[in-house]
Amino acid sequence: MSSEQNLSADVVIVGSGVAGSSIANELARAGISVIVLEAGPRVDRQHFVENFRNLENKPSYQGPFPAVPWALHPPDQQTPNEYLHTSGPDAEAYQQVYLRMMGGTTWHWAGCAWRYLPSDFELKTRYGQGRDWALKYDDLEPFYYQAEAMMGVCGPDPLVEDLGSPRKQPYPMEALPISYAAQQFRKLITEKTPWRVVHEPQARNTRPYDRRPTCEGHNNCMPICPIGAMYNGSYSVYDAEAAGATFVPNAVVYKIERDSANKRVTAVHYFDPDKGSHRVTGKYFVIAAHCIETAKLLLVSADEQSPDGIANSSGHVGRNMMDHTGVQVTFISGDDAWWPGRGPLETNVIDNFRDGPWRNERGAYLVHMVDDNQVDLATQLAISKGYVGRELEEQIRYLASHTVRLFSHNEGLADPDNRLTLNKTRKDVLGIPHPDVYYKLPDYTVRSCEHTRDVFRQLIGLMHGTDEQWTPGYFPQDHPAGSTIMGVDPKDSVVDGHCRSHDHDNLFIASSSVFSSVGTGNITLTVAALALRVADTLKKELVHA
Amino acid sequence: MRKDRDCQSLSLWQLSPNAMRLSRLLRISRRDSLLTGMSAALLGGVAHARAQDQHSASMQTTDHSEILSQFMAVSRRLTDRDTLDQRIGAALCNGILHGNADRQALIQALYTLLTKENFASASDYARAAETQDKAFKDVIHEIMTGWYRGVADGKVVVYRSALMFDITKDAVYPKTYATGGPFYWTTRPPDVARPVGQPALSPSKFVVEPT
Numbered sequence: 001m002s003s004e005q006n007l008s009a010d011v012v013i014v015g016s017g018v019a020g021s022s023i024a025n026e027l028a029r030a031g032i033s034v035i036v037l038e039a040g041p042r043v044d045r046q047h048f049v050e051n052f053r054n055l056e057n058k059p060s061y062q063g064p065f066p067a068v069p070w071a072l073h074p075p076d077q078q079t080p081n082e083y084l085h086t087s088g089p090d091a092e093a094y095q096q097v098y099l100r101m102m103g104g105t106t107w108h109w110a111g112c113a114w115r116y117l118p119s120d121f122e123l124k125t126r127y128g129q130g131r132d133w134a135l136k137y138d139d140l141e142p143f144y145y146q147a148e149a150m151m152g153v154c155g156p157d158p159l160v161e162d163l164g165s166p167r168k169q170p171y172p173m174e175a176l177p178i179s180y181a182a183q184q185f186r187k188l189i190t191e192k193t194p195w196r197v198v199h200e201p202q203a204r205n206t207r208p209y210d211r212r213p214t215c216e217g218h219n220n221c222m223p224i225c226p227i228g229a230m231y232n233g234s235y236s237v238y239d240a241e242a243a244g245a246t247f248v249p250n251a252v253v254y255k256i257e258r259d260s261a262n263k264r265v266t267a268v269h270y271f272d273p274d275k276g277s278h279r280v281t282g283k284y285f286v287i288a289a290h291c292i293e294t295a296k297l298l299l300v301s302a303d304e305q306s307p308d309g310i311a312n313s314s315g316h317v318g319r320n321m322m323d324h325t326g327v328q329v330t331f332i333s334g335d336d337a338w339w340p341g342r343g344p345l346e347t348n349v350i351d352n353f354r355d356g357p358w359r360n361e362r363g364a365y366l367v368h369m370v371d372d373n374q375v376d377l378a379t380q381l382a383i384s385k386g387y388v389g390r391e392l393e394e395q396i397r398y399l400a401s402h403t404v405r406l407f408s409h410n411e412g413l414a415d416p417d418n419r420l421t422l423n424k425t426r427k428d429v430l431g432i433p434h435p436d437v438y439y440k441l442p443d444y445t446v447r448s449c450e451h452t453r454d455v456f457r458q459l460i461g462l463m464h465g466t467d468e469q470w471t472p473g474y475f476p477q478d479h480p481a482g483s484t485i486m487g488v489d490p491k492d493s494v495v496d497g498h499c500r501s502h503d504h505d506n507l508f509i510a511s512s513s514v515f516s517s518v519g520t521g522n523i524t525l526t527v528a529a530l531a532l533r534v535a536d537t538l539k540k541e542l543v544h545a
Numbered sequence: 546m547r548k549d550r551d552c553q554s555l556s557l558w559q560l561s562p563n564a565m566r567l568s569r570l571l572r573i574s575r576r577d578s579l580l581t582g583m584s585a586a587l588l589g590g591v592a593h594a595r596a597q598d599q600h601s602a603s604m605q606t607t608d609h610s611e612i613l614s615q616f617m618a619v620s621r622r623l624t625d626r627d628t629l630d631q632r633i634g635a636a637l638c639n640g641i642l643h644g645n646a647d648r649q650a651l652i653q654a655l656y657t658l659l660t661k662e663n664f665a666s667a668s669d670y671a672r673a674a675e676t677q678d679k680a681f682k683d684v685i686h687e688i689m690t691g692w693y694r695g696v697a698d699g700k701v702v703v704y705r706s707a708l709m710f711d712i713t714k715d716a717v718y719p720k721t722y723a724t725g726g727p728f729y730w731t732t733r734p735p736d737v738a739r740p741v742g743q744p745a746l747s748p749s750k751f752v753v754e755p756t
Contacts (some may be wrong), residue, residue: 049721052721053701053704053705053721054701054704055699055701056696056699056700056701058720072705123627175729177730177731178549178731179730179731180730180731180733180734181733183731214721214727215727216724216725216726216727217718217723217725217727217728217729218718218719218720218721218722218723219717219718219720219723220721224721226721248754293610329692336736337716337734337735337736337737338734339716339717339734341716341720342716342717342725342729342730342734343728343729343730343731344730371730373717373718373719373720375709375710375713375717375719376694376709378709379693379694379709380690380694381751382687383686383690383693384686384748384749384750384751385744385749385751386744386745386746386747386748386749387742387744387745387746388623388624388667388668388670388671388685388689388745388746389622389623389624389625389666389667389668389671389745390625390666390667390668390742391667391668391694391740391742391745392624392667392689393625393708393712393745394742394749395738395740395742396693396709396712397712397713397740398737398738398739398740399736400709400713400716400717401716401734401737402737469752505588
């Protein structure tokens with residue numbers, strides 16, 4: 001089947017998450033015509049809030065967000081998985097979750113908005129590990145601020161609490177006051193260890209900002225902020241539409257068409273849910289479809305001109321899959337009641353392990369004391385211990401007020417053998433193959449995780465902890481990166497420092513897939529900053545044209 | 546261009562369009578039945594479970610109000626509470642009976658045990674029950690899970706009204722329902738003394754899942 005009408009715009013963007021929607025917004029505001037093709041449906045917040053309240057397994061972050069058959073996403077982090085199939089020695093450590101719907105995966109994130117450190121961009125040069133980016137921190141600094149202003153990021157005064165990423169302007173909003181639990185954690189760390197606890201920069205309102213309300217501490221940033229005090233990609237969608245951009249939901253791009261010289265992209269083709277095919281032409285194209293789906297699309301589009309996939313003369317599309325691997329422990333503190341779960345989910349971190357000379361041997365990481373409401377967990381635990389009646393109620397109160405959970409974001413490393421490919425047999429209803437990922441944790445990351453376990457054991461001791469339960473093995477933190485890696489050499493990278501394909505002059509990629517290293521802290525702010533830099537490049541080129 | 550398609554509710558995309566519409570209505574009625582106290586939830590809820598449970602032949606001959614009455618009496622003893630919401634109880638009983646065909650007989654047997662002795666506490670009662678028959682342990686877990694977590698048969702019956710939130714409301718809010726105002730979280734919550742009570746039942750395996 002083919003479309004009755006062809007669509008066309010100056011810039012065609014695939015994906016409506018933070019990256020795609022923020023580029024669309026910038027371009028539309030500059031008077032440039034934009035079409036954004038989103039594989040999933042339009043969605044609304046209250047629908048997800050209701051789904052969450054009716055969900056038995058509340059910690060399931062994917063639970064409130066059912067996929068549609070034409071735009072599947074992983075239903076959970078279980079291996080084997082119905083959609084994202086992982087294999088290899090550490091298959092379970094790469095069982096990522098993400099969302100395919102208007103606004104993207106930031107429907108469920110904790111709003112942690114870290115800038116990377118300057119050293120994160122120069123891992124090879126400084127520490128002899130992994131790869132350097134094809135840009136420096138200073139290249140991205142103005143776009144970091146632009147992204148912070150767009151999202152509404154709150155953070156500490158750098159003169160009081162320097163987070164290590166030089167700033168030319170203060171955070172758009174003052175830091176979020178941390179909870180009583182976080183205050184006690186900070187006091188403990190300050191008094192009993194050589195480390196420190198800092199405010200986590202967050203895309204969350206500490207005052208009314210950009211038409212969104214102040215955070216009221218519903219403790220449900222993940223999976224869904226009920227009031228919109230936390231930024232997500234849907235706000236950039238709304239802004240972009242108001243500025244004139246066109247968003248097409250349920251448009252599953254499956255083919256990237258190029259000119260006869262295979263140097264420029266001329267169109268993308270998408271299926272609607274009934275498998276009607278549509279062609280969309282443009283002058284420039286941006287693939288902003290999340291790390292996994294971006295690589296999948298480039299591989300799916302393979303044809304006679306590009307038998308290994310689009311933008312893949314290097315053979316690196318789908319390789320170098322990275323993530324922040326997690327170590328997690330839950331235990332019962334023997335000290336006073338902290339009552340975690342009052343306020344936002346993630347507000348504070350130990351940041352001493354984000355950088356140091358030891359990065360020549362082991363990966364960096366940061367440590368969260370999770371400020372998660374533990375009442376449900378405490379109830380399940382107390383029932384499983386065999387309590388009933390009044391004794392059960394006393395146990396629930398005690399466990400809910402004394403449960404402490406620590407987890408880490410440990411740095412992955414680019415390894416070409418960690419690779420995304422297309423499943424040969426499993427396909428969605430449109431006939432598009434599911435993604436497969438082979439994953440073996442780099443030794444660099446394993447050593448980092450072992451260091452984390454030692455630190456956690458020290459912290460458990462300081463809190464007189466008991467009943468410690470370590471989450472088995474390693475688990476994914478859903479920050480996939482590297483599948484269309486950035487570099488200066490077209491022979492071993494997919495895009496250049498401006499996120500432009502080495503192979504196709506008018507094709508850009510805006511995603512964590514371009515990351516050359518993954519640093520520590522949530523990847524979203526860096527994704528947004530890179531996307532805004534892509535928008536800046538496109539504006540300059542289109543205006544000059 | 547094709548018509549926009551909105552995201553469907555939880556797992557409903559697997560159903561036919563008519564079933565999806567029906568399911569939406571059912572979903573609303575499930576919530577509203579508790580919130581507005583529709584009398585159908587009280588007795589009809591158990592009847593609904595019965596109708597769906599094709600494995601439980603004994604259900605065909607039992608008075609609905611009788612099993613609910615027994616369930617409530619057992620629940621009051623197991624929670625050490627004099628009063629419990631009967632509308633919620635009906636929905637929980639409905640779910641527990643629906644989830645397992647042998648639960649009706651076990652609840653009836655638990656009730657019989659309750660009437661034989663004057664148990665001073667939930668712990669005494671639960672301890673005696675497990676001593677009499679190890680099979681009681683699972684159904685007691687389900688009753689506790691129902692009242693305290695608001696969950697029966699793997700489904701949420703009530704969220705905000707689950708007893709676990711009632712007993713912690715001086716410190717925390719159910720997620721998505723905070724009403725303390727901005728920055729309420731900076732204040733000191735109440736301290737909690739280490740409990741001295743002992744478990745009544747033998748422990749069960751419980752694994753903390755990743756977030």
